[in-house]
Structure formats: C-alpha cells, structure tokens
Amino acid sequence: MGQSSSNQVKITPQDRSILDLKLQRDKLKQYQKRIEGVLAREREIAKEQLALGNKDRALIALRQRKYQETLLSQTDSQLETLQKLVSSIEFSLVEKDVLFGLKQGSAVLKEINKEMDLNMVEQLMSDTAEGIAYQEEVSALLSSKISAADEEDVLAELASLQAEQVQSKLPSVPVVPLPERQPAVEEPAQEEQEPEPERQAERRQAILA
Template sequence: MGNSNSAHKISAQDKAILDMKNQRDKLHQYQKRITVITDREKEIAKECLKRGDTNKAKLALRRKKYQESLLAKTDGQLAQLEVLTSDVEFALVQKDVIFGLQQGTAVLKEIHREMGGIENVEKLLGENEEARAYQQEISELLANKMSNQDEDEVEDELEALEAELSSVKLPDAPATKIELTEREKAQLAKDRAQRRARERAAEQAAGPMLA
C-alpha cells in the first residue's frame, strides 16, 4: 500500500510543470483577446492623428506597446521555465522555478487588468470628464512602467503612422537608408527622453485642472 500511496503523490517538479502549462494556456488566451484591443488602439492613434491630436495618438500607442511588452515578457519567462522544469537537476533550480511562476502569475494578473475591454480603449478618444480622467490615469501609470527602449519604439511607430497618413510624398527619396552614427543615435535618444520628461511634467501640471 505504501508503494500505491507514493505513486499518487505529485512531485514538486510535476506541480511546477502543471502550473507552467496553465500559465501558458492563459497567456495564449490573452494573446488572442489582446490582439483585438491593440488593433483598435492603433486605429484610435490614426484617428487622433487625423484630428491633429498627437498627444492622444501617442498615448494610445504607448498603451498598445505596454500591453505587447507584457505579453512578450511573460512569453519569454515561460520559455525559460520550460527549460528549467525539464532540467535533470530540477532540485537545484526549484526555488528559481517557483519564484518565476509567482512572477508569471503576477504579470498575467496585470495583463488581465490592463486589457480591461474595448469600452476602456474607446475612452482614449473621448473628450468628456470621465474620458479625460481615464487618459490621465493611463498616462501616469505608463510613465513608470515603460523602458526607454519601449518609449523610443512608440516614437518610431508614431512617426511611421504620421508618414502613412501624410498626403505629402517626397520626390525621388534616396533608395539607400541613411544610418545614424552612434553619437547621433545617443543624441536622438537624449532629445526624446528630454521631450518625454517635458510632456510628463506638463501632464502632471494639467492633472488638477482635469480633475
């Protein structure tokens, strides 16, 4: 009977693998749902640019980028956990796996909260008091959660959308792409960071007036 009972016990490794598979399934569910939302956020960014409202367009793209980065982060983390849980020396990395699963659960909860629903996405276009309060809340939230690389990629996407919507076509554009030097790249990143800091300061100053 002792052998029978031990056969039914779930090892720590089995439980970790099961938890990881559950997180992977949940992540796949979120990936499908969030695609609808991020597609709409990009459309909202275009609509805002057509209105001449660059700030709202950028906010929509920042929200989109943040959600995508959360999914990518969780996906990468789960891929790493798959390696750890299949390791023959599982006992040596058990604490790392458990900690990683705890982090994954926390991020999945954040993804669920961030997704909200399409009705929240539509508030990015709104002009009423409730919509402005929501926009301010999202802006403040993202200010502390996005990396400089994420912010730079948002700037690039915003510029690409502006070019896409622009009716002005430059004649005979050079076929070769001009590569920036490392110093020019550093200066561009610095200029962008300073501009973002000014924008956030202006948003914070405008916060009480929006309330």
C-alpha cells in the first residue's frame, strides 16, 4: 500500500489552479451551447406567433433572443480571459522548469570545476614542459658528442632506412622471361674472285719466263 501511494504523481497547487480554470472554461462552453439553443428556439417562437397573428408575443420572443445574444457575447469575453489565464500559467510553469534545469546544470558545473584542481592542471603542464625540455637537452648533448663525419654517416643511414621503407611499400613487379634467341645461320663464305685482267697478266709473265 505504501509503495503504491509513493509512486503516485504529486499534484501541486499550480496543477489544481490550472484544473479549476479549465473546468470553468468547459462550463462556459456548455453554457454557450445552451444559449445558442435558446436563440434558435426564440426565433422559431417569434415566427410561429407572427403566423398566428400574435405580434406582441413575437416581440417578447425577439427581445428574449436579444437578451440571450448579450449573454453570449459576455460569455465569449469571459471565455477568452480564462483561456489567456490558463496559457499564461502553463507558460510560467514551463519557464519555472527551465530555470530549475539551469540551476541544476550550474550546480553540476561547479562540482565538476571543483574536481578539476587548477593546481593539478598547472603541475601537469609544468611536468610536460619539463619532459620536452629534457628530451631536447638529451638530443643536443648526443649531437655534440658526435663528429661531423659520424653525423654524416647517421644521416646516410637514416636515408637508407627511409629508402628501404619506401621500397617495401612499392608493389612487386612480376618478372617476365625473355624469349630465347635462335642461333643465326651462317651463310657459306664466297671465294673472292680475282679480276680477269690481272689473271691474264700473270699468265703472260709465266709464259715469258
């Protein structure tokens, strides 16, 4: 029993005020419908009395109709006032919730800022700066201990390592075997023929000898 009652939604005084205003608004709307019904009925009565020749009763019905129209106009004004009041209260409640949310957020932000100790942040920044300075100092010290020739060797080795890394990232090119060369066919050597006039001169010299 106690658990079920604790789970019920709590109704605030503001909620009760809005509910009362809405009930009054609904009653006014019902009253307007009754007046509209009376207006239609009084007009019919006036027609009937005129048809019967009762002019005085027709005038009474029309006067009653005019009075009901005045009441209807007043209820319209009251209904508009109630609607504006309900809207204003509901909007104020929304603003209240927004302000409460902003207040809660501000409190949470303050708690977070408290947890973030500024001294600790400054110490971390200082330690980081000291670590960077120490690294730079070590690098400068190592550089001063190495000769110019050694420095060139170090740079050359670095360039070689970089080239190996670039080479390892390049795609391998497939090796395509070249076609075998066919041995050339040697043509038979042609004997050189001596010119005919020289042969005839040699024969003459042999005969004369």
